[in-house]
Amino acid sequence: xxxxxxxxxxxxxxxxxxxxxxxxxxxxxxxxxxxxxxxxxxxxxxxxxxxxxxxxxxxxxxxxxxxxxxxxxxxxxxxxx
Numbered sequence: 001x002x003x004x005x006x007x008x009x010x011x012x013x014x015x016x017x018x019x020x021x022x023x024x025x026x027x028x029x030x031x032x033x034x035x036x037x038x039x040x041x042x043x044x045x046x047x048x049x050x051x052x053x054x055x056x057x058x059x060x061x062x063x064x065x066x067x068x069x070x071x072x073x074x075x076x077x078x079x080x081x
Contacts, residue, residue: 001063006031006056013055014039024068032068041073 003021010019010033017037024030033052040048048071053060060067072080 001028001031001059003031006033006059006064006067009057009059010035010052010055013057014051024066029063029065031064031066032070034070034072036072036074036077038074040071041075045071 003023006021007019010021011017014035014037016039017035019036020034022032024032035048035052039051043051049069052067052069052071056064056067
């Protein structure tokens with residue numbers, strides 16, 4: 001699995017999302033993602049992360065061994081920057 005595939009999975013699963021994916025170990029199975037989406041507005045952090053896990057689906061237990069997730073609504077992302 002590569003970062004483009006991880007990004008595509010999440011963007012396809014969370015339609016209005018912007019995703020940055022990084023291979024944290026160079027082994028194509030440990031990733032860190034930042035996901036920005038208006039869909040996260042009003043959701044708990046757990047609910048946001050569940051959306052990301054749902055988007056990557058069965059890849060999470062097969063091709064993806066570890067996934068560090070940071071999620072932000074568009075508003076929260078703008079405030080962070």
